[in-house]
Amino acid sequence: xxxxxxxxxxxxxxxxxxxxxxxxxxxxxxxxxxxxxxxxxxxxxxxxxxxxxxxxxxxxxxxxxxxxxxxxxxxxxxxxxxxxxxxxxxxxxxxxxxxxxxxxxxxxxxxxxxxxxxxxxxxxxxxxxxxxxxxxxx
Amino acid sequence: xxxxxxxxxxxxxxxxxxxxxxxxxxxxxxxxxxxxxxxxxxxxxxxxxxxxxxxxxxxxxxxxxxxxxxxxxxxxxxxxxxxxxxxxxxxxxxxxxxxxxxxxxxxxxxxxxxxxxxxxxxxxxxxxxxxxxxxxxxxxxxxxxxxxxxxxxxxxxxxxxxxxxxxxxxxxxxxxxxxxxxxxxxxxxxxxxxxxxxxxxxxxxxxxxxxxxxxxxxxxxxxxxxxxxxxxxxxxxxxxxxxxxxxxxxxxxxxxxxxxxxxxxxxxxxxxxxxxxxxxxxxxxxx
Ligand code: HEM
Numbered sequence: 244x245x246x247x248x249x250x251x252x253x254x255x256x257x258x259x260x261x262x263x264x265x266x267x268x269x270x271x272x273x274x275x276x277x278x279x280x281x282x283x284x285x286x287x288x289x290x291x292x293x294x295x296x297x298x299x300x301x302x303x304x305x306x307x308x309x310x311x312x313x314x315x316x317x318x319x320x321x322x323x324x325x326x327x328x329x330x331x332x333x334x335x336x337x338x339x340x341x342x343x344x345x346x347x348x349x350x351x352x353x354x355x356x357x358x359x360x361x362x363x364x365x366x367x368x369x370x371x372x373x374x375x376x377x378x379x380x381x
Numbered sequence: 382x383x384x385x386x387x388x389x390x391x392x393x394x395x396x397x398x399x400x401x402x403x404x405x406x407x408x409x410x411x412x413x414x415x416x417x418x419x420x421x422x423x424x425x426x427x428x429x430x431x432x433x434x435x436x437x438x439x440x441x442x443x444x445x446x447x448x449x450x451x452x453x454x455x456x457x458x459x460x461x462x463x464x465x466x467x468x469x470x471x472x473x474x475x476x477x478x479x480x481x482x483x484x485x486x487x488x489x490x491x492x493x494x495x496x497x498x499x500x501x502x503x504x505x506x507x508x509x510x511x512x513x514x515x516x517x518x519x520x521x522x523x524x525x526x527x528x529x530x531x532x533x534x535x536x537x538x539x540x541x542x543x544x545x546x547x548x549x550x551x552x553x554x555x556x557x558x559x560x561x562x563x564x565x566x567x568x569x570x571x572x573x574x575x576x577x578x579x580x581x582x583x584x585x586x587x588x589x590x591x592x593x594x595x596x597x598x599x600x601x602x603x604x605x606x607x608x609x610x611x612x613x614x615x616x617x618x619x620x621x622x623x624x625x626x627x628x629x630x631x632x633x634x635x636x637x638x639x640x641x642x643x644x645x646x647x648x649x650x651x652x653x654x655x656x657x658x659x660x661x662x663x664x665x666x667x668x
Contacts, residue, residue, distance in 0.1 A: 293413070340474065341413040341443035343511070348415055351603060361602065362559020369554035375511035 268320030270363035283353035329377035411637040412441030412448045422452025422665045426467035426481025427500045433594040435565040436518035436550035438477045439469035450667045458659035462486040477502040485578045495527040515551035524577040535620045537580025545570040567594040586617035606632040624649020
């Protein structure tokens, strides 16, 4: 009996904390923040001569909306990503490790400028890092 | 405590500080790697933590880039002071070449020993950040004790030695309380007595020994790491026991050009003098 009581209690506590913990999407600041994040990133890319050349033929409006969609999607927000796969969209660009590092540093800088909490930043980075192999050297 | 940095040492310190001040004032374009991912200059000149070489490659050079670093480290314990001046160049985040000059001041004897170390390191597999496989690097340190009389008098066999090591390093993103955690494990083959400061081998110990060296650092901010290190040491000189080394440190990557580290070290017993604890300080400039 005591055991059941304890189990119920534990279940309640974990269920409550799980419900109380906001999604990564919410922690990042939702649609508004993600839109600002992508716009901030576009400005950084524009001013980075070492990576901007990759985007010279890119439809920036599409890139912007797909990236917003994707960040919303991978942070468990209410969006479906409708763009190409990471492999498809980055093939032919020969994106290097240095290019990838630079984009990640820009992302961190913009998130910091937007005062996104460090734990949310790191959680997003943890979800993006495994995409490295699909994005680089293709 | 006795201070005995020779004039050239002082000039170098002033230069390092001047360069650091300049770099803080006007950040110079370094390589593309993320802040902190080159580690810092260890006491042996190789990129790492304070007393452990890591699998990380010195500086900020990412693919196809070059980087150079300069480091100044001091270990101040009760009866000894270790001062290291070092410089390293790296290419492609794969190759590292380092030079270090260590001065080991023995206060009770009022004399200092001097060791030179040439280090090479190559990243062979994995990645610090972007792959499940940790970054694996292998390296060698070619060491030469320039004042061999004292080490020889206490039983050291040789003036020169080569340390071979393999290191694995990994940053676990969002690991603890939403913070990123760096871990490193190094296995070193060595004949060195007190890392070579007291020469290499002894009449009872002519073979290589394998020792383990471990570090863990939590990035409490993007630019601040708090860490702990452990360095296993052989014990081959009959005249005195040699202990493992430990430290606690805080590192601050002020920007991509300058980082500083401060810490507490426990070097145990050195040359019959027990309980050698004290402070650690390091500054690194990177381009
Ligand atoms: C984890 C990291 C990355 C993510 C999540 C990401 C995401 C995306 C997305 C969602 C698109 C749009 C796909 C579509 O149009 O359907 C895209 C396109 C693109 N990305 Fe990335 N990307 C990453 C890294 C990089 C890096 C490092 C570079 C180079 C510096 C880069 C360069 C490009 C370019 C040039 C395009 C446009 C391709 C075109 O014009 O068709 N990406 N990326």
